[in-house]
Amino acid sequence: MHVLILGGDGYLGWPTAMYFSQRGYEVTVADNYFRRNSCLELDVGMLYPLPSLAERAAIWYRRTGKEIKVVIGDLREAEIMRSLFSGTVSYDWAINKSFTGVPETIVHYAEQPSAPYSLINYKYANTTISNNLLVTNNLMFAVRDFSRDTHIIKLGTMGEYGTPNIDIEEGWLTVRHKGREDTFLFPRQASSLYHTSKIMDTDLMWFGVRMWGLRVTDLMQGPVYGMLTEESGVDERLKTIFNYDEIFGTIINRFIVQAIVGYPLTVYGKGGQTKGVLNINDTLQCVYLAQKHPAESGKLRIYNQIMETFSVNELAELTRRVGVKLGYEVQIEHIENPRVEAEEHYYNPAYHGLLELGVKPHYLTEESMEEMFTVVERYKKNIRRDVIFRGIKW
């Protein structure tokens, strides 16, 4: 079984590659170093430096004897995407340079993933739209043209739904109107341009599914936290990228770093914003189980990929408690909200589909957060206070 991971150098892409490789899959990763290049361009810190993707693959091979083939390229270019299906690909790192064959499963992480990035200014907005839409479109057409039976697992976001005043279902909603009935995509209205680009992705995939009978699983993910996975334990250098800045750092990861360097936890506005979150190990489980149980042909299967919900205030409070227990002085600061969003809202999302597939959640507890503190502490000297918050306004 051959799994192709688009965006295989990223926060979730690299751990996913190791996870499948460890379980005996043939794995190819493709990436254009968008994330690393952006970290440099925007001058945001990483908690620790990373080996190149080829170097990581080489370390993984030396430690486990398993090959993860590496392609460095920009998937906005249709010919590069198509080479991964046609066999004309040239690998930038591999033990066996011959074509692995058409992938049976594709995990699509190759997107610009940050809300603040998408709203720095019009240039970054355009990059977000063109990157995310063109990569998804190139993927859709490559699967249509070369391999319609291939299962696409695409990462969406819970942010696509926004904060509606009705219960959020898993992707679909049956609507009764004037005595008639039909089932539609659940209404979507996002609060950043990045999240809006993910709505457009869903529009696109839903089109491909209806027109060409594609098999697609769209995972509406919440903010992910954590950095250690079973496979990253094989070698210190295999840990995934860890950002703690406003642009690429996810909320829980950021709060832990802020607590450790004595930077008041930045709660935007009232802090009543509620988020569904999950541990990075649960992302791996979800993607793996989605692969094990593929979507049917002609189905856009949607799961809400969160394990529990917290308000921002609750997350700040939990971080403070753990920090204080570990001897840190932790302040919480409600700052003027740089975003346009509801700071108090109804929020009742369904998320049972992935549990039914067999995911065993890692819940966020004081203990699990304490473990994250101990890893981050080792890199405390690398933390740059000046990049934590820059106040990108919507």
Next chain:
Amino acid sequence: MHVLILGGDGYLGWPTAMYFSQRGYEVTVADNYFRRNSCLELDVGMLYPLPSLAERAAIWYRRTGKEIKVVIGDLREAEIMRSLFSGTVSYDWAINKSFTGVPETIVHYAEQPSAPYSLINYKYANTTISNNLLVTNNLMFAVRDFSRDTHIIKLGTMGEYGTPNIDIEEGWLTVRHKGREDTFLFPRQASSLYHTSKIMDTDLMWFGVRMWGLRVTDLMQGPVYGMLTEESGVDERLKTIFNYDEIFGTIINRFIVQAIVGYPLTVYGKGGQTKGVLNINDTLQCVYLAQKHPAESGKLRIYNQIMETFSVNELAELTRRVGVKLGYEVQIEHIENPRVEAEEHYYNPAYHGLLELGVKPHYLTEESMEEMFTVVERYKKNIRRDVIFRGIKW
């Protein structure tokens, strides 16, 4: 009052420019000749040749004394879009080359408008997505950054809604679910990639409206027919572009040409597909009245811009009747449907908003179709049978 027309060289753009100019508005048009270049690239015929946009503006000026300023440029490039607001624009044709000032109204037609074009292959699919989304995004950010009070009138399409099993409302739907209620964009699911790009446009504009209080009118237009308008009567050379091929020709225009050259009317499949249509003169009225009564700040106002509905079979039958009356032998041929679409479906769209604004519809009758026959007949020798149908498959 200054009106900026994006896509001012197109089928609707140029007649709109003359319409506003005739009524005393200051008018600027911007275009990159996408449509003409595509006609050449794809080797599809135009019914008659056209003067350049600058030449048209010069003819219009000589005949009426009114200036339409011309900018030739690709609005995917953010700096070109922004120059139209910042005053750094350089006009490619104008009597007075000084900046007219920030436009109070923008009519946004600058999109790739063809469903078959969007599905020729992956390259044209990418062009459709990147052109339509980047132009809309550049427009949204330019208005946000320079002129939030400017009213954007954007052309959408009835095709965004698809053919749902419930009544189609004007843009919005109130949903009751598990005892709670909220109002959302009416569910959208289009049957071409072009139409899907217009759904994404709507996603984008709805985002801008909520975030920055923009004023947007989104006109969900059906297929337009006709070519003569009051202003085009001023000079023979001011007629708008008229395509009769499968890619850029709209259905009624195509059927008339087919009838005249004895090419059987190509009905896809059963022909029960129902379309809401309108006369080109009604597009002008609709856009003009939307401008006279702008959307409020923070409102995405949506109108369904059709005047009546017909099935494809009814349109073919009407064309046949008129053709036979004028002495043509007209065949109707049900060909295998190259598209993936429902050939019989429920269809009940609301379209009262524009009538309430004061539009006086031109209905499609045997008489109005006869007039179109007489114009097309004059150019019969230009018609190339080989470009009428090429069978682009979905």
